[in-house]
Amino acid sequence: MPSVKKTKKLIIVGDSAFAEIAKEYFEVDTEYAVVGFAVESAFLKRTELGGVAICALEEMEKHWPVKDHEVFVAVTYVQVNRLRARLVEEVKRKGYKLASYISPRAFVWRNVEFGEHCFVFEDNTIQPFVKIGNNVILWSGNHIGHHSRIEDHCFISSHVCISGFCNIGPRTFLGVNSTIANNVAIGADNWIGMGASIVRNTSSNRLFKGKQSELADVSTLDFFKVDK
Numbered sequence: 633m634p635s636v637k638k639t640k641k642l643i644i645v646g647d648s649a650f651a652e653i654a655k656e657y658f659e660v661d662t663e664y665a666v667v668g669f670a671v672e673s674a675f676l677k678r679t680e681l682g683g684v685a686i687c688a689l690e691e692m693e694k695h696w697p698v699k700d701h702e703v704f705v706a707v708t709y710v711q712v713n714r715l716r717a718r719l720v721e722e723v724k725r726k727g728y729k730l731a732s733y734i735s736p737r738a739f740v741w742r743n744v745e746f747g748e749h750c751f752v753f754e755d756n757t758i759q760p761f762v763k764i765g766n767n768v769i770l771w772s773g774n775h776i777g778h779h780s781r782i783e784d785h786c787f788i789s790s791h792v793c794i795s796g797f798c799n800i801g802p803r804t805f806l807g808v809n810s811t812i813a814n815n816v817a818i819g820a821d822n823w824i825g826m827g828a829s830i831v832r833n834t835s836s837n838r839l840f841k842g843k844q845s846e847l848a849d850v851s852t853l854d855f856f857k858v859d860k
């Protein structure tokens with residue numbers, strides 16, 4: 633793949649696995665060069681990640697001036713998405729412009745609308761008339777059905793199916809392989825566990841746990857009559 637010319641400088645907030653992945657994606661697919669990581673000083677445990685310096689978020693503007701750096705906050709769904717929301721506000725208050733990443737390997741229909749500071753992984757299908765708010769993460773392989781709206785600070789994990797005309801309330805987490813029927817409104821601060829199937833509207837602050845499959849009373853090798 634030909635490399636993209638680097639015309640912008642990016643700071644990533646966080647030093648977790650998501651921060652490491654975000655660095656990869658921004659560097660391979662976009663015009664951003666990742667020049668630093670910033671972590672709140674209470675969590676500053678190392679000085680570099682992948683050859684790039686990690687500094688305290690409290691003094692990041694001393695190392696990387698606001699006027700020529702942009703920021704992406706690579707934090708997942710900690711505190712039901714409130715940590716990412718707080719850190720985004722903090723870097724905005726400092727005056728930084730926020731960056732977004734939309735994978736060139738995602739299918740995004742031409743009239744889909746995005747707010748600021750979003751991250752869309754590969755293999756998402758985002759259909760016509762979808763509206764996505766600010767600070768939304770779409771991990772890989774989701775289906776976002778036509779005319780649906782995802783409000784601010786949501787985290788949609790992987791292989792989630794959101795049908796048409798749905799509304800996903802702010803800060804809601806949708807677990808892997810969860811399914812939302814068409815015309816359903818999910819409230820704010822919901823946790824929709826992995827594999828959950830939601831067919832009616834939910835109020836705010838509702839938790840749907842993901843279920844563990846039933847353990848059979850026979851072992852694998854006995855069931856398939858394989859010699860041990």
Ligand SMILES: CC(C)(COP(=O)(O)OP(=O)(O)OC[C@H]1O[C@@H](n2cnc3c(N)ncnc32)[C@H](O)[C@@H]1OP(=O)(O)O)[C@@H](O)C(=O)NCCC(=O)NCCS
Binds near residue numbers: 771790840
């Ligand atoms: C909701 C979910 C997190 C629950 O996980 P779980 O391991 O089945 O939860 P448990 O029932 O063991 O309970 C977890 C904790 O909540 C506590 N808890 C359970 N019921 C509770 C209740 N009614 N009130 C208060 N606390 C409760 C448990 O005591 C436990 O506490 P501990 O960790 O201190 O021991 C899980 O089902 C889920 O949806 N995971 C998402 C997976 C996913 O999609 N990942 C994608 C990442 S990209």
